Amino acid sequence: MLIRHLSSRLLLTAAASVAALTAVPATAHADTGPTRIPPSPYGSLDGWGGGALGTVGGDHLTVSVVDAGAGKDGTYDLRCHPDRGTHADPAGACKRLDELADDDQDPFAPVPKGTYCTMQYGGNATAHITGTWxxxxxxxxxxxTDGCEISRWRRMVPVLPATTP
Incomplete structure (x- = not known):
């Protein structure tokens, strides 16, 4: 008798829970799935070519350089708009990044896959840039390590230090 009472009570509770959940309108659910954000009415402000208007709040990058030579290795803080940080030339580095962005280039894009590059070696230097731009x-x-990577590095001078192969 007790088991029958508990099982009918459990069944009644489950049925009430299902009824309550199905009565909630679909718009009240927190998980509505992925949402596409509409494009900005301001054009390039949300792209790389934002200029000063697209960088409200400033940009912050950490630049780490290894094996570039005496006085060039280390980890540096670079902040732009306004230009400051522990980087050797924050104004020059920020200006260079702005120039690349104003030309609608992604300053941090890797060499595209399938690109033919000259077989040459520019040295042991490596760098890593992280943050927000x-x-x-x-x-x-x-x-x-090759002509494409050497060119990519040189395009980023003075964000990255100048090196001589």
Whole structure:
């Protein structure tokens, strides 16, 4: 008798729970799935070519350099808009990144897959840049292992130190 009472009570509780859940309107659910954010009415402000308007709040990067030579190795803080930090040339580095972004180039883009590169070696130097630039997360590595990578590094001077192969 007690088991029959408990099982009918459990069944009644389960039925009441299902009824309560199905009575909630769909718009009240917290998980509504992925949502597409509409494009910005301000054009390039949310892209790389944002200029000063696209960088409200400033940009913050950490630049780490290894094996680039005496006085060039280390980890540096770079903040732009306004330009400051422990980087050797924050104004020059921020200006260079702005120039690349104003030309609608992603300053941190890797060499595209399938690109033919000259077989040359520019040295042991490596660099890693992390942080936020123009509202985008940055996690980019640099090396001097072939002509494409050497060119990519040189394009980032003075963000990265100048090296001589």
């Amino acid at each position: 123009h509202g985008h997360r940055v996690d980019s590595s640099y090396k001097l």
